[in-house]
Amino acid sequence: MLPLETVFVWAAIFIYSITFAFYTYALVFVNDWVYNRVHYGLIAGFVLHTLAFGIRYMELGNLPWAYGYEVAATGSWFITAFTLYLIIRHRQFKAVGVVTLPMSILFLGYAVVIAESALPMSAATNSIWLIVHVFFAWLAFGAYVICFALGVVYLLKGRFPQARGLQKFPELKSLDEYMFRYLVFGFITDAVMIASGAIWAKDLWGNYWSWDPVEMWSLVTWLIYGFSIHVRVTFGWKGKRMAWLMIVALTGMIITYFGLNYMVEQSLHFFEVWQEL
Amino acid sequence: MLEGFIRRLGSLRTTAWILAGLVIVFLAGLIVPQKDLIGEEQYTIWKVEHPDLVGALEIFNLTDIYASPLIMVLWSLFFLNLLLVMARRLPLIVQSCFIKSGEQTSVKPFKGGVQEVVKGAAIDDVERVLRKRRYFVIRSPLSLQAVKNRFTPLATLFFHLSFLLLLAGGLLSFYSKFSNLVHIAEGEEFSYSFSTRRLPEFWGKTPVNITVEDIHVTYFKGSLPIDVRIRMKVKGEEAVIGINRPYRKGALSFVIKDIDVAPLFVIRDKSGREIDGAYAKLKVINGEQDSFRMQGYELRVEFSPDFINSPFGAAKQDKSDMDSRFVDNNTVRREITNPAVNIKVFKGESKWTKLLKLGEAFDTDEHSISFEEVRLWVSFVVVQDYGTYVVFAGIIMMCFALVVRFLFVRKEIRAHITEEGTLITGKGEFFPELFKEEFDVLLSKISDNPSSSSEKA
Numbered sequence: 001m002l003p004l005e006t007v008f009v010w011a012a013i014f015i016y017s018i019t020f021a022f023y024t025y026a027l028v029f030v031n032d033w034v035y036n037r038v039h040y041g042l043i044a045g046f047v048l049h050t051l052a053f054g055i056r057y058m059e060l061g062n063l064p065w066a067y068g069y070e071v072a073a074t075g076s077w078f079i080t081a082f083t084l085y086l087i088i089r090h091r092q093f094k095a096v097g098v099v100t101l102p103m104s105i106l107f108l109g110y111a112v113v114i115a116e117s118a119l120p121m122s123a124a125t126n127s128i129w130l131i132v133h134v135f136f137a138w139l140a141f142g143a144y145v146i147c148f149a150l151g152v153v154y155l156l157k158g159r160f161p162q163a164r165g166l167q168k169f170p171e172l173k174s175l176d177e178y179m180f181r182y183l184v185f186g187f188i189t190d191a192v193m194i195a196s197g198a199i200w201a202k203d204l205w206g207n208y209w210s211w212d213p214v215e216m217w218s219l220v221t222w223l224i225y226g227f228s229i230h231v232r233v234t235f236g237w238k239g240k241r242m243a244w245l246m247i248v249a250l251t252g253m254i255i256t257y258f259g260l261n262y263m264v265e266q267s268l269h270f271f272e273v274w275q276e277l
Numbered sequence: 278m279l280e281g282f283i284r285r286l287g288s289l290r291t292t293a294w295i296l297a298g299l300v301i302v303f304l305a306g307l308i309v310p311q312k313d314l315i316g317e318e319q320y321t322i323w324k325v326e327h328p329d330l331v332g333a334l335e336i337f338n339l340t341d342i343y344a345s346p347l348i349m350v351l352w353s354l355f356f357l358n359l360l361l362v363m364a365r366r367l368p369l370i371v372q373s374c375f376i377k378s379g380e381q382t383s384v385k386p387f388k389g390g391v392q393e394v395v396k397g398a399a400i401d402d403v404e405r406v407l408r409k410r411r412y413f414v415i416r417s418p419l420s421l422q423a424v425k426n427r428f429t430p431l432a433t434l435f436f437h438l439s440f441l442l443l444l445a446g447g448l449l450s451f452y453s454k455f456s457n458l459v460h461i462a463e464g465e466e467f468s469y470s471f472s473t474r475r476l477p478e479f480w481g482k483t484p485v486n487i488t489v490e491d492i493h494v495t496y497f498k499g500s501l502p503i504d505v506r507i508r509m510k511v512k513g514e515e516a517v518i519g520i521n522r523p524y525r526k527g528a529l530s531f532v533i534k535d536i537d538v539a540p541l542f543v544i545r546d547k548s549g550r551e552i553d554g555a556y557a558k559l560k561v562i563n564g565e566q567d568s569f570r571m572q573g574y575e576l577r578v579e580f581s582p583d584f585i586n587s588p589f590g591a592a593k594q595d596k597s598d599m600d601s602r603f604v605d606n607n608t609v610r611r612e613i614t615n616p617a618v619n620i621k622v623f624k625g626e627s628k629w630t631k632l633l634k635l636g637e638a639f640d641t642d643e644h645s646i647s648f649e650e651v652r653l654w655v656s657f658v659v660v661q662d663y664g665t666y667v668v669f670a671g672i673i674m675m676c677f678a679l680v681v682r683f684l685f686v687r688k689e690i691r692a693h694i695t696e697e698g699t700l701i702t703g704k705g706e707f708f709p710e711l712f713k714e715e716f717d718v719l720l721s722k723i724s725d726n727p728s729s730s731s732e733k734a
Contacts, residue, residue, distance in 0.1 A: 120497050123504050127521035177710040184683045184707070191679055195672040203521050206456065206532035206658035208668055211314065211343060213307060220303045227296045233707070234289040 001069065001115045002059050008052035009073070009112060015045035016080075016105045023098040027165035035094075035168065039087050042097055046080045049108070053077070060118055065134045066125045072111035074138055075257065079104040082142035086178075093178065095168040099149035110258075129200030136193040137257075143186030144225070144246075144253050150179040151246035158240060176238055179246055187225050194218055213260055221252035286354075287361025295355050302351060306342040309334055313341065356444055363437055370430045387689065390704030391716050395724045398699045403692045406722045412690065420693035426685040429706075436678035442671030450664030461489045462539040462556045462654035485659055486512050492536065492653040499583070499612040505533060507655055528665065532658045537562045538580055540618060541650035544572050545638075552644065558654045562611065564589070572644070577621040583610035584617035584634070616651045688712060690719070699723075 001009065019041030026035035052073075057063055064070030083100040086093045121130075154175045157166045169175065197215070198208040209215060228245045231237040237245070285291060312320045320340070324331040331340065338345035386392045395403075404414050404421055412423035461467045466488040488510040495504040505519050511531065518524045524531040538561060543554035552572060559567040561580035568577040581589050587610040615634070622629040622641060631639040638647030690703040701720065705712025 119501060120503055123502055123520040126503065129521070174710055177708060181708060181711070188676070188679045188683065191676050195676050198672060199669065200521070202530075202665060203523055204532070206523070206530060206534075206660040207662075208665060211311075213314070216303060216307055220300055220307070223296060223300050223303075227293065227300065230289075230293060230296065235293070 001112075002055060002118045005052045005055045005059075005118070008048050008055065009108065012045045012048040012052065013105060013108050013112070015041055015048060016101055016108070019045060020098070020101040020105065023095075023101065027095060027098055027168060030164045030167075039084075039094060039097070042080065042084060042087070042101070046077075046084060049073075049077050049080065056118060060120050062121050063131075065130055066121055067116070067119070069111045069115040071257065072107050072114065074134075075141055076104045076107035076111065078138040078142035079107065079145050082146050086146060090170075090178075092170040092174070096146070096149050096153060099152050100145060103145060103149075124204060127200060127203070129196055129203065133193055133196040133200055136189045136196060140186045140190035140193055141253060141257060143182045143189065144250055146182045147179050147186065147246040148250040150175050150182070151243035154179065154243040155240065155247075158243075172239065176242060179242060180232060183225060183228060183246065187222070187229060190218075190222050190225065194222060214256065217252065217256040217260060221249070221256050224249045224252050283361065286358060287365055289362065291354075291358050292362060295351060295358055298351050299348075299355065302342060302348055305339060309339045309342065311340060311342065313343070356441065359437055359440055363434060367434060370434060373430055374428050386700075386702040387691075387704035389709065390702055391709075391713055392700065392702035393716075393720055394695065394698045394700050395720060396698035398723050400692060400694060400699065402723055403690075403699060403701060406719060407690060410719070412688075420691070423690040423692075425688040427687060429682060429685045429687050432678040432682035435674055436682065439671045439675035439678060442674060443668055446664040446667030446669075446671055448664070449667055450662050453661075453663045455659075455661040457659055458534065459485070459487065459657045459659050460558050460654055461487060461657065462558060463489055463492050463652040465489060465556075465654075487531070487657070489655060492655055494536065494612075494653070496612040499610050499614070502611060505536060507533065528663045529659070529661045532660065533655060534658045535560075535656040536653055537656075538582075538613070538616075539652045539654040540578070540580065540616075540648055541652070542571065542576065543647045543649050544574070545645050545647070546643070547645075554649075556650075556652055556654070573624055574641070574646070575623040576646075577623070579619040581615075581617050581619070582613040583615045584632075585615045586610045589619050613651060618648050620646075620648075622646065683707065686712075688715070 019038060022034055022038045022041060025031060026038055053064055064074050079100050083097050083104070086096060153166075153169050154172060156163075157169055157172060157175070160166055170178075197218070201210065201215075202208045228237075228242070228249060231245075232242060310320070310323060315323070334340050338347065342348060400416070400419065400421055404416060404423075407414050407421075407423045410425070412425045413427055414421055414423045459467055459469075466486070468486045489507060490510065491506075491508040493506045493508075494502050495506075497503045507518050509516055509518065509524070511524055511526065514526075516524045518531065518533065520533055523533070537559060539556040539558045541554060541556050544552045546552055555569075555571055557569045557571075557576075557578070559569065559578055559580065561567050561578055562582065564579070566577055566579050568575060570576070579589050581587055617632060617634045619632050620630070622631075624641065627642065629639065629641055633639065633648040635648060635651065638645045686706040686708060688703065688705040690701065692699055692701045694700075701723070703712065703716050703719075705715070
């Protein structure tokens with residue numbers, strides 16, 4: 001990371017953490033005054049996070065599209081962005097930040113741990129298809145995380161309907177529908193991600209599909225979410241079953257985006273700046 | 278019995294089971310090491326270390342699961358199920374795109390939909406508002422039916438059709454694809470005709486004729502390759518290609534796989550007469566050692582692109598030490614500015630070791646070996662794949678169908694006159710809460726009553 005970028009990233013982590021603490025306090029102790037203002041902390045953290053990317057762009061000339069630190073930091077950014085969008089668009093979902101914010105903090109913290117020197121993109125990642133592919137990948141990831149969060153909230157609210165803290169969340173019917181909406185959005189953007197990846201792979205490697213572990217896991221994840229849509233539309237799976245599906249399905253996404261770095265030694269997707277080309 | 282089997286095979290429950298089966302098999306393929314993915318050498322090592330485990334896995338084809346009979350059966354069932362489901366649902370979907378007109382004096386509320394009685398609103402008012410919102414309306418004197426996005430369900434068919442396109446493209450690729458590696462140095466011409474097709478050669482062998490004229494690599498601060506441009510002639514046609522910018526002609530494409538150095542070594546006798554010379558295509562630019570034979574000598578070479586600023590092997594160390602990739606640290610230089618080779622020469626019992634800068638030579642017992650020039654060589658993946666465009670068409674169709682199906686959901690509204698007022702009932706696909714919001718807006722437009730809220734039917 002660059003020096004100034006490091007400052008902004010750590011500041012963002014700090015603000016996110018404080019915001020999460022206030023979120024928890026507001027929900028547990030049902031403090032409306034804090035609850036009505038807690039999203040300002042989220043916005044402040046998001047601005048700092050964005051500024052960190054801006055500094056990186058000014059120095060390197062590219063947004064954080066590739067390599068370990070950039071992947072994790074961008075994942076965190078998209079989780080926060082989706083949370084903010086949900087809060088701004090639908091005020092009744094404000095409380096969902098208490099589930100998504102820890103994930104955002106986790107990913108940004110992980111990014112800081114694995115951060116390497118700020119380097120430009122290698123020749124292999126210098127393509128417009130990278131931008132399309134990665135952008136839609138993050139849209140899908142953000143949407144699936146929201147599904148996960150709504151699934152968790154659904155199960156908690158269903159289990160503890162009288163819990164005071166959970167009264168801030170919308171009713172179960174709304175939670176269920178929004179889960180499906182974000183599932184559909186994630187599925188479509190996931191499909192575009194895979195499609196653009198195949199088109200890019202043809203230019204970069206000569207094959208649109210190489211049975212690479214990352215490609216396979218992306219397909220598996222997409223099929224799992226496709227299966228979820230199928231069972232909802234054709235068999236009417238809703239509510240608890242859907243919530244559990246969304247919670248379990250996210251593991252596929254996490255493995256695809258982050259886990260494979262530790263599980264697999266070789267992959268065409270492991271772009272490193274220093275490699276041959 | 279056959280009918281029953283076909284009905285079960287074409288059921289949506291079967292679809293769910295097949296999808297689940299595919300996911301399980303793919304997951305197994307990701308957990309169990311696959312022969313094709315880990316390579317022959319690694320697989321053999323693993324087999325030697327765990328003979329019983331690998332033997333057991335091989336019995337069930339788990340080490341080659343993506344080409345196993347199990348997955349072939351699953352894929353066959355998948356596409357068979359797809360065809361049967363589509364055949365059964367196509368007439369229903371087409372039928373649902375067209376509303377039957379006719380006089381309707383009573384309208385049943387939609388199951389799971391919403392309804393509201395609006396006092397003082399005429400059917401004409403309802404029709405006007407619906408037409409403004411681009412609903413397709415069929416009128417009777419006392420009732421109406423309206424549908425928005427009525428053709429959207431066809432997108433489901435296109436989505437599923439796209440899988441068949443992908444299958445067709447995949448099969449075409451499998452049986453017609455030709456792929457091979459070609460290594461060419463700057464200034465070198467390469468001509469050949471070869472094929473790796475699995476079917477008899479309907480298309481004949483593919484002739485390949487390439488001349489690489491120039492290879493230029495752009496470095497970031499002399500260390501990191503960030504762009505490559507290769508000027509070449511393919512079948513007499515000029516082309517400039519790079520990473521992510523392959524040469525394409527129809528279904529044929531040249532993709533850059535690797536670039537390395539081809540130092541020119543010249544062997545002369547004691548009188549200075551040139552006996553042999555060669556641009557040896559070596560894999561040495563990242564600090565590895567490579568070897569080749571010439572005139573009975575075995576030459577093992579290490580290469581440094583900038584021996585003044587980067588010691589030999591610095592690039593190799595850099596590769597394994599993730600923390601040392603500092604651009605400002607000049608220990609790792611990859612731009613060829615001061616090239617040198619660390620060369621070990623063997624002939625029989627004799628051995629010589631020498632560091633040669635560009636233009637230098639050293640003497641063996643009978644000859645002198647000089648390092649005279651450095652050129653680059655490129656490794657191309659030459660691919661001819663007729664299935665690519667079919668696959669891409671399937672991909673585009675799939676994405677487009679998904680967007681249409683879920684963005685433009687089908688909505689239906691019915692209205693008829695009752696004693697209390699105009700009963701309006703409606704239903705939207707997939708997103709009932711979203712439709713309820715739109716329904717409320719419609720009602721407010723019809724009745725000019727913003728506080729009007731709908732009641733679940």
